[in-house]
Every structure is written in structure tokens, then in C-alpha cells.
Amino acid sequence: xxxxxxxxxQDLIERLKDHEYQKEFLNVTLEEYANDNDFKSxxxxxxxxxxxxxxxxxxxxxxxxxxxxxxxxxxxxQKPQLETxxxxxxxxxxxxxxx
Numbered sequence: 402x403x404x405x406x407x408x409x410x411q412d413l414i415e416r417l418k419d420h421e422y423q424k425e426f427l428n429v430t431l432e433e434y435a436n437d438n439d440f441k442s443x444x445x446x447x448x449x450x451x452x453x454x455x456x457x458x459x460x461x462x463x464x465x466x467x468x469x470x471x472x473x474x475x476x477x478x479q480k481p482q483l484e485t486x487x488x489x490x491x492x493x494x495x496x497x498x499x500x
Contacts, residue, residue: 410449417453420494426450427495441477447489448475454493464492 417423430446433439448471451460457475461468466488473479490497 414449414453417450423450423453423493424495431497440480444474444477444481447493450493451489460492464488 417426427446427450430443434443451457457471458468461471466485474481487497
């Protein structure tokens with residue numbers, strides 16, 4: 402039996418190791434969030450970018466955020482405050498702009 406298959410999440414995480422790709426990916430998902438008000442995809446995108454750079458635990462420690470709260474945010478179980486989103490973006494080296 403041939404087990405040749407693509408793990409799409411792992412493939413995406415590999416592509417997200419490129420910082421320009423990360424920026425475009427986050428911009429697209431943020432724009433989608435603004436249009437459809439579905440915050441889950443944007444926060445899932447943030448999680449994938451964080452995983453492309455390391456682990457969520459490392460990120461939480463470096464950004465002084467609670468790991469459990471980050472996972473709840475990524476799963477869509479809680480909507481974070483703007484302060485949290487700004488902290489995550491800042492730790493990733495990005496800013497939020499109004500265009």
C-alpha cells in the first residue's frame with residue numbers, strides 16, 4: 402500500500418517559514434476577517450505562523466502571554482482583546498495598519 406499523501410497543515414507551515422509569505426497570509430486572513438467577521442480563521446492563521454517560527458509554548462513565554470489563553474484563542478473558544486492581538490503581532494514583528 403502506498404502512503405504518499407500530503408499533510409496540508411505541515412506543508413503550509415513549511416511555506417510559512419518565509420516571512421514574506423507569512424505577511425501575505427496574515428493580510429489575507431485579516432481582510433477575510435474584516436469582511437465576514439469570522440475571527441477563527443485569522444486566529445488560526447496566527448497559530449500557524451507561530452508554529453512556523455517555533456512552538457506556541459516558546460512564543461507564549463517570549464511574549465509574556467498565557468499559553469492556555471493563546472490556545473483558547475486559536476481554537477475560537479474566546480475572543481481576545483485588541484491588546485492581546487497587538488502583543489501577538491508585535492512579537493511576530495508586525496503591526497496593524499488602517500488602510
